[in-house]
Amino acid sequence: MDKEIIAQLKKIVGSDYVMDKLEDRICYSFDATFKDSCPDVVVKPGNLEEIIKVMQLANRHGISVTPRGAATGNSGGAVPLRGGISLGLTRLNKIIKIDIENKLAIVEPGVITDDFSNAVNSTGVLFYPPDPASSKISTIGGNVAECAGGPRGIKYGVTRDYVLGLEVVLPDGKVVEIGNQVDGDMSGPDWTMLFVGSEGTLGIVTKIFLKLAEKPEAKQTLLAVFSSLDDAATAVTTVIKSGTIPTTLEIMDNLTIRAVDDYLKAGLPVEAEAILLIEVDGSKVEVEKQSGQVIKVCGQCGAADIQIAVTSEDIDRLWKARRAISPACGQINPTKFAEDATVPRSKVPDMIRKAKEIANKYHIKMLLFGHAGDGNLHPTILTNKHDHEEMRRVELAVEDLFKVALELGGTLSGEHGIGYMKAPFLKWELGEAGFAAGQKVKAAFDPRNIVNSGKMFAA
Amino acid sequence: MDKHIEQWQQQLVKCIRCGTCRSVCPVFQITDNENTTARGKVKLIEAVADGKLELTREMQKRLEKCLLCKACAVGCPSGVKTDELFMSARRALAENNGISFIKKIAYTGLTYRVLFNLALRMGAAFQFLVLRDAPDKKGKLARIPLPAAGLNNRRLLPALAKKPLASLIPRVSKPANPRARVAFFPGCMMNYVYTAAGKAVVDILLANNVEVVIPDNLYCCGIMVAASGDYGTAQYLAACNVRALSAEPYDAIITGCASCGSTLKHEYGLIIEDPSVRQNWEKISGKIFDFTQYLTSTGYSKDFAEIRARVTYHDPCHLVRGMNVSKEPRTILKSIPGLELAEMKDADKCCGCGGTFSLAYYDISRSINEDKIDNVEKTGAEVLLTGCSGCSMHLSDGLSRRGSKVTVMHTAEFIACAYAAKKREGP
Numbered sequence: 001m002d003k004e005i006i007a008q009l010k011k012i013v014g015s016d017y018v019m020d021k022l023e024d025r026i027c028y029s030f031d032a033t034f035k036d037s038c039p040d041v042v043v044k045p046g047n048l049e050e051i052i053k054v055m056q057l058a059n060r061h062g063i064s065v066t067p068r069g070a071a072t073g074n075s076g077g078a079v080p081l082r083g084g085i086s087l088g089l090t091r092l093n094k095i096i097k098i099d100i101e102n103k104l105a106i107v108e109p110g111v112i113t114d115d116f117s118n119a120v121n122s123t124g125v126l127f128y129p130p131d132p133a134s135s136k137i138s139t140i141g142g143n144v145a146e147c148a149g150g151p152r153g154i155k156y157g158v159t160r161d162y163v164l165g166l167e168v169v170l171p172d173g174k175v176v177e178i179g180n181q182v183d184g185d186m187s188g189p190d191w192t193m194l195f196v197g198s199e200g201t202l203g204i205v206t207k208i209f210l211k212l213a214e215k216p217e218a219k220q221t222l223l224a225v226f227s228s229l230d231d232a233a234t235a236v237t238t239v240i241k242s243g244t245i246p247t248t249l250e251i252m253d254n255l256t257i258r259a260v261d262d263y264l265k266a267g268l269p270v271e272a273e274a275i276l277l278i279e280v281d282g283s284k285v286e287v288e289k290q291s292g293q294v295i296k297v298c299g300q301c302g303a304a305d306i307q308i309a310v311t312s313e314d315i316d317r318l319w320k321a322r323r324a325i326s327p328a329c330g331q332i333n334p335t336k337f338a339e340d341a342t343v344p345r346s347k348v349p350d351m352i353r354k355a356k357e358i359a360n361k362y363h364i365k366m367l368l369f370g371h372a373g374d375g376n377l378h379p380t381i382l383t384n385k386h387d388h389e390e391m392r393r394v395e396l397a398v399e400d401l402f403k404v405a406l407e408l409g410g411t412l413s414g415e416h417g418i419g420y421m422k423a424p425f426l427k428w429e430l431g432e433a434g435f436a437a438g439q440k441v442k443a444a445f446d447p448r449n450i451v452n453s454g455k456m457f458a459a
Numbered sequence: 460m461d462k463h464i465e466q467w468q469q470q471l472v473k474c475i476r477c478g479t480c481r482s483v484c485p486v487f488q489i490t491d492n493e494n495t496t497a498r499g500k501v502k503l504i505e506a507v508a509d510g511k512l513e514l515t516r517e518m519q520k521r522l523e524k525c526l527l528c529k530a531c532a533v534g535c536p537s538g539v540k541t542d543e544l545f546m547s548a549r550r551a552l553a554e555n556n557g558i559s560f561i562k563k564i565a566y567t568g569l570t571y572r573v574l575f576n577l578a579l580r581m582g583a584a585f586q587f588l589v590l591r592d593a594p595d596k597k598g599k600l601a602r603i604p605l606p607a608a609g610l611n612n613r614r615l616l617p618a619l620a621k622k623p624l625a626s627l628i629p630r631v632s633k634p635a636n637p638r639a640r641v642a643f644f645p646g647c648m649m650n651y652v653y654t655a656a657g658k659a660v661v662d663i664l665l666a667n668n669v670e671v672v673i674p675d676n677l678y679c680c681g682i683m684v685a686a687s688g689d690y691g692t693a694q695y696l697a698a699c700n701v702r703a704l705s706a707e708p709y710d711a712i713i714t715g716c717a718s719c720g721s722t723l724k725h726e727y728g729l730i731i732e733d734p735s736v737r738q739n740w741e742k743i744s745g746k747i748f749d750f751t752q753y754l755t756s757t758g759y760s761k762d763f764a765e766i767r768a769r770v771t772y773h774d775p776c777h778l779v780r781g782m783n784v785s786k787e788p789r790t791i792l793k794s795i796p797g798l799e800l801a802e803m804k805d806a807d808k809c810c811g812c813g814g815t816f817s818l819a820y821y822d823i824s825r826s827i828n829e830d831k832i833d834n835v836e837k838t839g840a841e842v843l844l845t846g847c848s849g850c851s852m853h854l855s856d857g858l859s860r861r862g863s864k865v866t867v868m869h870t871a872e873f874i875a876c877a878y879a880a881k882k883r884e885g886p
Binding site: 019022027028031090327336 | 476482496500506511
């Protein structure tokens with residue numbers, strides 16, 4: 001990159017926050033996916049004014065800008081595919097306001113999700129529902145960009161459902177405020193919805209207005225053990241049909257159960273074909289009614305055993321198994337493809353069957369676990385990136401998974417986003433006309449194609 | 460070099476770049492820079508293995524900006540042995556670029572035991588030239604700032620002891636009918652600086668009817684040297700220590716310093732290459748214990764005086780993650796009547812010292828320590844106990860800078876006091 005540009009960037013944000021040595025660029029070349037691409041320079045602005053000036057400079061010279069939070073994404077959103085500037089936003093890390101009366105919060109994009117959740121929890125009356133698995137590390141800005149979900153999504157929705165408004169620096173450096181703090185509505189179309197999940201391809205989010213939820217009075221956690229995967233899948237759809245919407249409805253298949261048990265030695269039912277982890281919340285009366293309903297339905301669907309966690313230790317024990325899946329996978333195979341192709345709830349049994357067929361067809365190790373209640377099964381393929389022959393089979397299997405999900409009326413991504421990973425398949429879901437419309441939206445906001453180019457609507 | 464790369468690959472392939480290390484790394488939490496996270500450094504090492512990066516000095520700087528506190532290794536969901544990987548990379552970088560001149564001279568000094576002993580004894584006599592007493596007499600402050608040696612003139616350093624431990628206590632301390640015979644490895648800090656803590660370990664063992672030998676010809680354990688990548692010197696020191704500790708049969712080898720203990724017991728497995736030295740080390744490594752571990756596993760006397768005090772305990776990295784020792788000191792402390800052990804938040808988080816890290820990056824080191832000390836003060840404890848000399852030094856410095864009333868003591872000193880007080884009281 002031109003030395004003159006680097007000098008100007010240093011003038012804008014201060015030389016401590018501009019890094020162009022190869023050793024530093026390498027550290028900013030990746031996220032949780034497996035492709036790397038070095039930025040030419042890492043820039044870490046400290047406030048709105050600096051971001052405006054950086055964008056003006058970049059736009060004038062046509063320099064690529066890739067916004068970056070904690071780079072924990074699973075679709076490649078923070079990888080600077082076209083070099084240019086990696087724009088680190090973690091210095092904007094203030095929780096500006098938590099307003100208990102109006103149940104809303106104003107935060108900067110670099111706030112860590114858990115730090116925010118804990119701050120909201122400490123009010124005693126409110127909570128922030130989105131709970132992506134990476135919440136200890138991820139930033140709220142990244143969650144908004146990718147529209148992150150989490151186990152609580154089935155009842156409480158995903159990040160999109162909590163964004164009231166945004167302050168955004170557009171690629172040319174102009175600032176817009178979309179949505180509002182009152183009800184999120186805006187005169188005209190819902191622009192906020194357009195920006196949530198846009199993966200930094202339309203502009204740089206610099207401030208976020210979030211809606212908060214009331215803390216439920218009580219909750220209960222249950223574990224249902226099934227000797228048939230089909231029965232477990234049927235239970236998922238039947239529970240929801242019965243009128244009970246659990247807070248979480250997570251499934252683990254046999255391979256996952258065994259992997260976790262090998263890792264934790266937690267005494268899980270390793271003979272079971274599937275287990276469901278179900279949590280219900282609400283008032284004490286509601287919780288009792290709902291858990292009764294869940295037990296009844298699981299029993300009717302052929303559950304071999306149902307455990308009810310009463311004490312917080314019991315609840316922790318059940319959740320520990322769910323949280324241990326990722327590390328347990330790491331112990332088996334080094335490379336992990338965590339997919340999030342998602343289908344309508346009613347199609348969960350079909351999706352499970354098809355996924356198993358694909359795993360058999362390509363002789364690959366595929367674990368099924370995840371937010372079954374959302375239709376998001378996280379088919380996770382364990383492989384080794386150095387085994388090129390197997391990697392080829394994995395790629396084919398992933399393509400088949402996408403096809404099957406779409407055939408069942410689902411989507412490529414339940415919560416991880418498109419990024420560079422799924423960009424080649426986006427047309428399958430949107431069709432030629434939808435894809436072209438998306439490209440026009442992108443061009444309207446970013447005519448010089450500088451923000452996070454190469455992602456999503458990149459042909 | 461190819462040998463290094465082959466070794467690295469086994470760890471590199473496991474990193475899924477999930478970023479969990481961002482949530483546990485004390486240095487990252489201060490710097491907010493990906494070049495200090497484990498996954499960032501793993502990526503640099505991978506770039507070297509892939510031929511995309513040379514072993515540059517810039518890379519060396521980034522690898523050195525690490526406390527080696529093992530928090531990333533323990534917290535890694537994929538089980539990447541980052542601690543071993545970073546030590547090995549530091550070695551390759553040192554082989555390629557060398558280490559700083561001052562470090563080289565200091566480390567060469569460590570291999571000449573007699574000279575080292577003499578230098579530190581002379582140092583005790585002449586330290587007044589560069590160091591002055593702190594106003595509260597708890598340690599020494601630099602008279603003039605010596606940035607090259609990491610001596611900020613507001614930094615509190617412990618005074619060198621007037622006489623080393625080895626000349627304060629006999630080579631063999633034997634109770635009337637010993638139940639066991641152990642070797643005690645005091646290490647440099649207990650031998651030359653914190654001699655009272657060293658003596659306390661011996662007193663505790665004697666109070667438990669254990670015969671204690673301080674073997675001849677012990678050297679520095681070598682962790683500082685190995686951490687800088689100077690494996691040649693580290694291997695020499697390791698060979699000397701293994702020889703000294705194998706010269707006679709002992710029931711156990713006892714350490715009182717977290718870093719020495721984890722180095723002798725675990726890091727030597729990575730450092731020693733000579734097959735015969737390795738064979739001898741394998742014979743003794745299973746017998747190496749922190750003194751608290753030895754006491755709780757073989758049983759200990761509960762003849763403690765009542766001590767009405769509120770204390771808190773800081774887990775040194777090299778004890779909790781290095782030797783898997785965290786329950787043991789707490790168990791013993793809880794058996795002292797009247798004593799209240801108030802746990803601090805994040806007791807097992809690094810204090811920020813990291814050996815030579817605190818010399819090179821004192822500001823970061825200080826910031827990490829400030830959080831730790833906030834947590835200490837919130838417990839309302841009068842005494843802060845810990846089992847590592849490096850931690851003691853850094854925590855004392857932090858407490859002194861803010862004029863705190865909390866006193867730092869080695870766990871051994873406190874336990875020895877409880878035994879001694881009971882003895883004075885009589886049965």
